[in-house]
Amino acid sequence: TQLLEQSPQFLSIQEGENLTVYCNSSSVFSSLQWYRQEPGEGPVLLVTVVTGGEVKKLKRLTFQFGDARKDSSLHITAAQPGDTGLYLCAGFYNAGGTSYGKLTFGQGTILTVHP
Amino acid sequence: DTEVTQTPKHLVMGMTNKKSLKCEQHMGHRAMYWYKQKAKKPPELMFVYSYEKLSINESVPSRFSPECPNSSLLNLHLHALQPEDSALYLCASSLRVNQPQHFGDGTRLSIL
Numbered sequence: 001t002q003l004l005e006q007s008p009q010f011l012s013i014q015e016g017e018n019l020t021v022y023c024n025s026s027s028v029f030s031s032l033q034w035y036r037q038e039p040g041e042g043p044v045l046l047v048t049v050v051t052g053g054e055v056k057k058l059k060r061l062t063f064q065f066g067d068a069r070k071d072s073s074l075h076i077t078a079a080q081p082g083d084t085g086l087y088l089c090a091g092f093y094n095a096g097g098t099s100y101g102k103l104t105f106g107q108g109t110i111l112t113v114h115p
Numbered sequence: 116d117t118e119v120t121q122t123p124k125h126l127v128m129g130m131t132n133k134k135s136l137k138c139e140q141h142m143g144h145r146a147m148y149w150y151k152q153k154a155k156k157p158p159e160l161m162f163v164y165s166y167e168k169l170s171i172n173e174s175v176p177s178r179f180s181p182e183c184p185n186s187s188l189l190n191l192h193l194h195a196l197q198p199e200d201s202a203l204y205l206c207a208s209s210l211r212v213n214q215p216q217h218f219g220d221g222t223r224l225s226i227l
Contacts, residue, residue: 030213031213031215033215033216035218040220040223041220041221042119042121042205042207042218042219042220042221043158043205043218044218045215045216045217045218048215086155088157088158090157092213100163100165100170100171100212100213101146101148101163101165101170101171101209101212101213102160102163102171103160103216105157105158106157107156107157108155108156108157110155
């Protein structure tokens with residue numbers, strides 16, 4: 001069973017602070033997605049990373065994919081209360097074939113940004 | 116706004132009832148998924164459909180029965196559920212399997 005270790009599990013910060021969430025594995029991903037989920041809603045896809053070393057920016061959010069495609073990070077600059085939610089990383093393992101659509105999720109990071 | 120539409124948003128049912136959850140997408144996606152999610156936890160995969168055929172069943176109890184009538188619709192038929200089945204049930208779709216998945220807002224299911 002492949003594992004995707006996501007940390008930290010909980011993050012409580014003040015508005016304006018920066019933060020980073022990490023996802024790590026001993027296995028190689030063919031691609032990795034980051035989602036944000038707010039209460040009462042489904043996960044919303046933020047980004048997909050595919051290439052080792054790739055960096056993508058979405059306003060104040062910066063996503064990085066490790067060179068070996070085994071890890072990824074999400075960095076938020078100047079966090080705002082609207083960033084509050086459950087952040088999930090999820091990847092397709094590159095098992096020499098296809099994962100047949102089975103996404104492996106990290107445990108999630110519950111972020112709370114206080115005004 | 117999500118492009119994957121799930122109905123109903125909320126459902127309360129007794130353990131002897133039969134009900135169905137519905138999911139619809141019109142993005143031309145040929146892979147569709149059912150997930151179960153408990154509070155503050157990641158979604159757990161239940162079923163994967165690819166080109167309207169069931170390709171993955173994650174050892175889900177038979178009281179959950181999926182159906183994919185066409186490329187835009189996905190149903191989950193429920194019968195004789197247990198209290199521990201209370202959860203948020205999410206539908207997702209992707210262009211093909213192993214492509215990024217887009218989720219609906221889910222059905223909040225409560226079993227009395």
